[in-house]
Amino acid sequence: MAELANKYPENVTGTFYVDDQCIDCDLCRETAPANFTRNDDGGHSYVYKQPENDAEAALCKEAMEGCPVEAIGSNGAE
Template identity: 55%
Template sequence: MADKSQSWKENKPGKVFVDQSCIACDACVLTAPKNFTMHEEDGHAFVTKQPDTPEEEALVKEAMEGCPVEAIGNDGDQ
């Protein structure tokens, strides 16, 4: 389970975040490219845009469920 206290500083503020357990597998970026980006220098994903449509919400949820190390969290706060 993702830990908000370990989230990357690059995450856009909001309910969805990527924490430091990310292994840069690229799955979230492939699933929800409007919402996740890979940090090329540090080798981890982060949230570039919080989901704001039902379609984006669904893709972010799919990315969260598909993350092999559970590095994507949703704390429900905005």
């Protein structure tokens, strides 16, 4: 389970975030490309834009549920 205390600093403030368990598998970026991107230097994903509608929120939730290492959380600050 993702830990809010371990989220990457690049994550924008909001519900969804990626923490330091990320293995850079690309699943979240493929599932919700409007919200997740890659830190090329660090080799991990992060949330660069919080969902702005129900469709984006559903894709972020799908990415979170599919994350093989549970590095995506949804208990970030609103």
